[in-house]
Amino acid sequence: MNLSRLLSPLHQLLAPVGQICLACGRPMQTGDRHYPEVCRTCVAEIPWIRHPRCPRCGRHIGCPDCTRPGAFRRPFILNRSAVAYDSRMREWLAQYKYRGREAYAPLLARMMGQAYKTLASEMAFAQRLGKPWRVDAVAYVPLSSQRLAERGFNQAELLASGAAAAARVPLIALLERARDTEKMSLKNRRQRLNDMRAVFRPLPEASDLLVSLLESRRDRDRRPDRQIRSPLRLLLVDDIYTTGSTAAYCTEGLLLAGEEAGIRLEVYSLTWARS
Structure with a gap:
């Protein structure tokens, strides 16, 4: 023995x-x-995904999704993810998301903070900025009221709090679910894409929140003329990126809120894992 x-x-x-x-x-x-x-x-x-193979979706291995003819059109700028969704990371997320082990919460949130710093460094280098790249606020994928009642928390909101802390910007709720959907883990690619259509919409107060964000940025930077021309930059956070459908339809909801407020938006997606 x-x-x-x-x-x-x-x-x-x-x-x-x-x-x-x-x-x-x-x-x-x-x-x-x-x-x-x-x-x-x-x-x-x-x-960790430090050097993504796909510059658009952030996948760490060859990406057929972004190269196939007629690929799904994504309204967000790009996606980056903290880690590859292997069996170990799947277990970590399941322990928190499905089994309620709250001790994982600070660990996962700090991992998202590191993912944001990696994204910011990449963007500052790619855009040849002479100053740090940053977002204006962090938003997250909402849960349905039923799912939230069952689970007791929104894992995307927890992950978003880690990114917002690292970025030192507000964490704001801008979206709600117009209808419930079945669990994405039970669906194939086509079912995921079809099921997410018309699911997300802006909260009634979303436009006012965006206006407040823009005013805060003007006051902070004291360069109102330039800031009027520069779009608000939002970071959208979720736990897993699979097909990109959730990020895409959430982004459409955010862009709609921006249109209603008369504000141009840039949306970047950041997830904890990339499948």
Whole structure:
């Protein structure tokens, strides 16, 4: 019999509170400096997407979605994701999203903060800016009232809070669901695309919130003439990017709110994982 298997539960019982790796359950002397909830071994195995293969959707491997003829037209500028959606990351998200392990919340939020910093660095370099690239606010994909009541929280809102904290900008609710949909994990690509049409719409107060954002930016930068011409830049956050349909239809809702307010918008998508 393997002695280590016998001792492992004993080690977990005797380890100091807070010194058990959230992901693998093993005792740890100290957690990672940036992600103290998990051990350094688990942190080292995070499949970060630092150099996406597809410049449009941020996929880390070859992307047929963005290269096929008649590809799905996306109204957002681009998507970037923190990690590849492998079996380990699928388990992390499931522990929080479906099993209610709230201890994962700060870990996932900080990972989104890092993803935002990576995006900002990429955009500053690509656009040859002489100053840091930034968004004006962070929005998120809404849940239906039924799903929110069942789950008790919106995982996209939690992830968005991490990005907003890293960007030091407001986190705002701009969208609502016009109707409920079945779980996306149960659908194929075509079903996902069809099911998301006409699902998202701006909240009644969305246009007023965008006007307030623009006024705040004018006051902050003290360059009103330039800021009138420059569009508001929004970051849209969700947990997983699969086909891009959710991000696309949410972006359409955001752009509609911008039109109603007479404000031009640029929408960037940021997700925790890319499938």
